[in-house]
Amino acid sequence: MRKPRYRVDLIGLQAVCESNYWRLLKLMPQLHEEDERRIDIDAGDGEAQALVIRVLERCPYTSTLQLAHERRQSWVTPPSMEVRLYHDAGLAEVVAAYNSRRFRGVYPYPNEQMLQPDEKHQLNQFLGEWLGYCQRHGQSAQPLFLAGQGL
Secondary structure (H helix, E strand, O other), X not given: XXXXXXXXXXXXXXXXXXXXXXXXXXXXXXOOOOOEEEEEEOOOOOOOEEEEEEEEEEOOOEEEEEEEEEEOOOOOOOOEEEEEEEOOOOEEEEEXXXXXXXXXXXXXXXXXXXXXXOXXXXXXXXXXXXXXXXXXXXXXXXXXXXXXXXX
């Protein structure tokens, strides 16, 4: 019996991308003025870790960010990805990760790269979990809110 073909959950993907947009704005509220933000992470293991967010490109309706997890000692390559923010739609989408760019909505399985059929959704879901972790355990040297503003 054949397994049913994977169908893109567009509503679910857009919901993940929308929540990622707002998480990124909370972590970097001065996105339009600031070029980089470093958020130190207290993982409870005593090891120095940080999320570094760099603005790669600013356009009227989009911004492209590079997110990199930095660790002093690591036997595994820490995650790094590029995320495009669509300001008019309020969405943030992973556009590059693991030395790959432009992920398709659906991949045939199996494939040469061993990508999952829903690889794009999984990458954006991972971004949300990563940003949520940084929100809960991160500390920033820069203030997150301007005086008189709140999110």
